[in-house]
Amino acid sequence: MFHYYFKLGLRNLRRNPALTALMVLTLAVGVAASVATVTILHAMSGDPLPHKSDRLFVPMIDVVPLKGYTPGTKPSFGQAQLAYTDAKNFMASKMGIRRSVMYGVAGPVEPARRDLGAFRAQGLAPTRDFFAMFEVPFLYGQPWSEADDASGADVIVLSRALAEKLLGTVNPVGQRVTVLGRPYLVSGVLDRWDPVPRVHRIIGSKGAFGTEDEFFIPFASAIRHETGHDGGMACSGVERGPGFQGTLASDCTWLQFWFEMASAGERSELQAYLDSYAAEQRKLGRMPRHAPNMLYDVRQWLDFLNVVDNDNKLAAWLAFGFLLLCLVNTIGLLLAKFSVRAAEVGIRRALGATQRDIFRQFLIETGVIGLAGGVLGLLLAYAALAVVSSQSKELGTVAHLDVPMLLLTFAVSVLAALLAGLLPTWRACQVTPAMQLKSQ
Structure with a gap:
């Protein structure tokens, strides 16, 4: 019927x-x-990595001076990034199966094509583990090697859109492109990759729903060349010397960091390491606020940053x-x-x-x-x-x-x-x- x-x-x-x-x-x-x-x-x-979002963690420690601090105050966005000293120590910690530190970079791109003038592009300077951690797909080539990470080699991974704009639809791996005023060797080209929200770099000039990064260079290379930071930086009350080296030596927070653990159950182990690390740093005269050390998985990170x-x-x-x-x-x-x-x-x-x-x-x-x-x-x-x-x-x-x-x-x-x-x-x-x- x-x-x-x-x-x-x-x-x-x-x-x-x-x-x-x-x-x-x-x-x-x-x-x-x-x-x-x-x-x-x-x-x-949305959760761009639902199958592993409970084992990806952002560490948060408070290195801001004691002046003006009220115990129990909710963590600020300025604490959501790390100082260079802490990021370097976390990278050397060997905690988890992957670790990645990153910061935004931007500057001129100088095409070899005569019909295309110079233009500005925005990118990211991460360590090699970033690509596997966030499951970034490749169309050609692959990420740079661990040796490139260690030496700060001048290699680059291009987005598909930027690669096609500069070099057409051919495989550009092994060619050189001039970005940020210097030549970089192309090691790979990404396939279409535009996670929503951009959980890996919500804090920055593009935010949670910005367009994709156009290129990626090794973190060590960006540091070696003193490449300027494209994004937010918190230096309130912090003593900071002149120039780029002054920023590296200071407690200004401007780097984003992620740990990937083998399982969600290892969170307590990572938390114990974070607490132990903070205690050691306090003995050296840092972290005077004695604020709680926080870990945020992907869902908690989105909530903390009030994405919705x-x-x-x-x-x-x-x-x-x-x-x-x-x-x-x-x-x-x-x-x-x-x-x-x-x-x-x-x-x-x-x-x-x-x-x-x-x-x-x-x-x-x-x-x-x-x-x-x-x-x-x-x-x-x-x-x-x-x-x-x-x-x-x-x-x-x-x-x-x-x-x-x-x-x-x-x-x-x-x-x-x-x-x-x-x-x-x-x-x-x-x-x-x-x-x-x-x-x-």
């Missing part, structure tokens, strides 16, 4: 087309608003509130649509149809309306997300429908229609056959 009632529901869409169109449009607008908002929230709060703030969550609740308002209007329209079919219901009941049959028929019909609303809602959601994407590149990284959100659009639309149809359908089942037959 389902197939029959479904076909009947499709035919009944042509009954009173103006009323049907109004119901479909009301549902579609509510569904589009809620799904578009939830899609953005879903992308913003209260405004985003409020917007989602308001969108669902708007959907609820659309449902109330749809209920009224369905009541009007079904009330004019009382005679039809009375005749069906007189011919032997049960209340359950009537309920099933009318509920399936509301489901058909929900499907129609879902199709239109999907188109409206695409249009809304396209408008949002056009506002900036950052919004473009989160304002797109994926398969789960596509399925959610139809699920929300059909479920909303079925919920809206419960009362009108129940009212239709209460028709008394005898009274309807007498009135005909």
